[in-house]
Amino acid sequence: MMLRRTQSLCPLCLRRLDAFYAHSADGRTVELCKSCPEHGQFRVAVWQEPEANIPSAPAFADWTRPKSPSYPQHPATELEDGCPFDCGLCPVHGQHTCTGLIEVTLRCNMACPLCYASAGTASSPSDPALADIGQRLDALKRASGACNVQISGGEPTVRDDLPGIVDMVRQRGFGLVQLNTNGLRLAEEADYAATLADAGLESVYLQWDAVGDAAFRMLRGRDCLAFKRRALANCARAGLGVVLVATVVRGVNDHELGALLRLALELGPAVRGLHLQPAAFFGRYPWPLAEAPRLTLAEIMNALARQAPELVRPEHLRPPACEHELCSFNAAYRRVDGTGKPGLAWLHQGGSCCDAARPLQRLVPPLPTAAEGSRAARRFVALHWRGQRGPAPADGAGDAFDRFLAQEGVARHFTLSGMAFQDALSLDLDRVRGCCIHVVRPAGRLIPFCLHNLTAAGGTRLYPL
Structure with missing residues (x-):
């Protein structure tokens, strides 16, 4: 059926x-x-x-979590061949941008066996010039307003002009300036995190797959735990908010999710959240596509509830208000420490990006719009993931959600989330049209993240570099 x-x-x-x-x-x-x-x-x-x-x-x-689509007011491409071949965004894309990804390099200082971007190869194209990056940021601002920006790659820290790029993002008034990084340079140069913070960086999206080096060796090709800890310590001293991001592969690190959540709490208030990504298989991966060890979003949620029952229950985890419901889950908690060990108290009302626009019981009728969900989600992320230095975002300042966060103390909050990306085997075009994470391509075209990276089983890219 x-x-x-x-x-x-x-x-x-x-x-x-x-x-x-x-x-x-x-x-x-x-x-x-x-x-x-x-x-x-x-x-x-x-x-x-x-x-x-x-x-x-x-x-x-x-x-x-049904919602009414929110189509681009000024589509960048015409609808000719149909989804997914006309991205830019085209007139039938049903969601605004929450996070715009700016890929500043495809070089990398690691050689991970699993890499969505196939970064660090000898054939990597040259880095985009600063003028090109500026044009992409301007195009993103025109299309998406004060969305959040993630500086990504490859490994962005291989660029010595990264502080200048951070400043370019900050000067344009985006909601959040975040760096996606493996943390190696942040660990090796004690003052580098402070340099980036001085330039305007607010959040670090830190690759952190496991609690032990066995899984790191499988996924990243080397021991990583020691330098990840140094990178986190340097970010904490610089006042940056850190989100630990784990790529989860069946049989490699899916048994460590409860322990990883406990570790994230033990690492202190600089860690603002844990984000789990069941591996999608595009870019570079060591298995045939049809035989790859997949995990579903439901299995990730089940593992959390079963491995850390003192912290997570299934009813804590909500479908998103922004992207398609099969793409992600999220929850927000308040940190508690009544027993000598860090714990979590679930925030039922107003505590997750799903509830930020309107409480759950008010969803029907009428349906919320995708635009409402997008605004709430990007504001929630900007407020919860930024560090001590960052100012509150200007978008929607003074509303009821702001007052709730001020009363609750955002610095004490901890977010738990997951994102199931799509590859050529699992792609669902309804999910694609609801995507809110867009890579800004040359000439300013916005491509949903999964489509930007999507490769056929033989390696052919849907959208060539």
Whole structure:
């Protein structure tokens, strides 16, 4: 029985296909199913149904958050070949930008076996010039206003002019200036974090996959824990907010999620959240696409509730108000320390980006718009992930959400979130049209993150560099 219809791509030739969701034979798994006239049938797991008497994510049919689309006021591209081939954004894209990614290099000082950007190869293109980066930022500001900006790569810190790039972002008045980094240079140069903070950096999106080096060696090709700790300490001294970001792979580090959450709390208030990403398989990865060890978003939520039951319950984790519900989950907590060990108290009302625009019980009727969800989500992230130095964002200052955060003390908050990216096997074009994380390409085109990185099983890119 079909649960839901959509469209997808053939993972071999990238032809657009009709697709649908259906239960597996045993009824425990929801799969995305599609058939290419040239390459045959494909099925991939996207959700696990609840198990009796075990803490579990909601049923597939219940994990939903409907919203009215919010189309671009000034589309950058025409609708010619249809989604996903006309991105820019095109007139049928249904969500504004929450976070604009500026890729400032494809060079890297590591060589991770798993890399969404295939960074650090000899064939990496040259770094974009500062003038080009400025033009991309201007295009993003025109299209998306005061959204949040993540400076990404490759590894951005290999550019010696990174403080100047941070200043360029800050001068344009974006909501949050965040750096996506492996932390190696932040660890090796004790004052580098302070230099970036002085330039206007507010948040560090720090790659941190595990509590032990065994998983780091599998995913990153080397021991990492010691230098990650040094990088975090230097960011804390500089007053930067840090979010630990883990790429999660079945059989590698999925058994460590509860321990990773406890470690994030033990590392202190500089760590503003833990963000979990079940691995998508585009860019560089060491498995054949059809055999890759996948994890669904529901399995990530189940692992948290079962490995850290004193901190997380399934009902804490909410679908997003911004992007498509199958793309992410989130929760917000207040830190407590009544037993000698750091703990969490769930913030039920007003505490997550899902509830920021309007409380859950007010969602129906009427449906919230995607624009409301986008605004609430980017403001929530900007307020919770920035460090001590950052000023409150100007977008929507003085509203009820601001007053709630001021009363609760944002510095004591901790966010827990997850994001399931899509690859050529799992791509759902309904999810693509609801994407709010956009990479700013040369000439200012905005491409949803998954499409920007998407590669066919043989390595062909949907959107070539």
